[in-house]
Amino acid sequence: MRTPINVAIDGPSGAGKSTMARLLAQQLGFVYVDTGAMYRSIGLYAKRAGIGLEEIEAIVPRLPEITIQLRYTDGVQHIFLNGEDVSEEIRTEIISRYASAVSTLAPVREYLLELQRGLARDHDVIMDGRDIGTVILPHAQVKIFLTASAEERARRRYQELLEKGQAVEYDQVYQDLLARDEKDTSRAAAPLKPAADAVQLNSTAYTLEETLERMKTIIGEKTQNVL
Ligand code: DC
Numbered sequence: 071m072r073t074p075i076n077v078a079i080d081g082p083s084g085a086g087k088s089t090m091a092r093l094l095a096q097q098l099g100f101v102y103v104d105t106g107a108m109y110r111s112i113g114l115y116a117k118r119a120g121i122g123l124e125e126i127e128a129i130v131p132r133l134p135e136i137t138i139q140l141r142y143t144d145g146v147q148h149i150f151l152n153g154e155d156v157s158e159e160i161r162t163e164i165i166s167r168y169a170s171a172v173s174t175l176a177p178v179r180e181y182l183l184e185l186q187r188g189l190a191r192d193h194d195v196i197m198d199g200r201d202i203g204t205v206i207l208p209h210a211q212v213k214i215f216l217t218a219s220a221e222e223r224a225r226r227r228y229q230e231l232l233e234k235g236q237a238v239e240y241d242q243v244y245q246d247l248l249a250r251d252e253k254d255t256s257r258a259a260a261p262l263k264p265a266a267d268a269v270q271l272n273s274t275a276y277t278l279e280e281t282l283e284r285m286k287t288i289i290g291e292k293t294q295n296v297l
Pocket of ligand 1: 083105106170198199201254
């Protein structure tokens with residue numbers, strides 16, 4: 071058996087990483103690993119345990135109580151927290167805040183590192199997150215750092231929320247996004263930054279299809295002797 075192919079996709083919130091990673095995985099027959107969903111699940115566990123955002127370190131001694139698994143039904147990823155499917159429940163604003171808080175804790179990152187590396191050892195993966203190319207899979211054959219301007223990322227997010235029927239103000243979405251960017255890039259543990267050998271792709275002026283095509287081209291070029 072050949073060595074599994076690992077594709078690392080990093081970038082700021084709202085750049086379209088998960089949409090792209092999901093489509094690429096489907097089209098290439100790879101396993102999609104959404105690492106943000108893992109931080110969200112730990113955030114959900116913390117919230118359910120009654121831990122406040124201001125005392126988030128209290129989650130650390132409780133990590134041994136947590137088991138996270140990814141399972142696939144008809145190619146769709148579901149995430150299980152101690153055996154319960156929490157795929158829907160982790161997509162709320164409050165859990166975004168909890169995920170962001172737990173992701174600043176080095177023991178939480180350490181805990182997820184093995185799970186993430188194990189998946190990449192056993193399967194061809196498209197893994198998206200913030201530190202995949204820099205920390206989790208430094209030897210990934212393909213690394214893409216996907217960005218877009220803050221205004222464009224906020225506009226896309228705003229559109230998505232409107233379509234879900236949520237009452238939001240563009241300016242609030244934009245301010246929240248800037249706050250998350252600041253938090254993700256300035257934290258001490260594995261801050262968001264492109265790996266030295268990552269291909270940077272700015273999707274501001276591209277449609278979804280154009281971005282997808284460009285990513286496929288990058289993956290094709292980097293894996294031409296393997297796939
Ligand atoms: O991509 P997302 O919005 O689902 O991520 C949720 C939070 O987890 C976000 O604040 C960034 C953090 N995260 C991280 O620190 N490292 C990753 N590999 C993935 C997500």
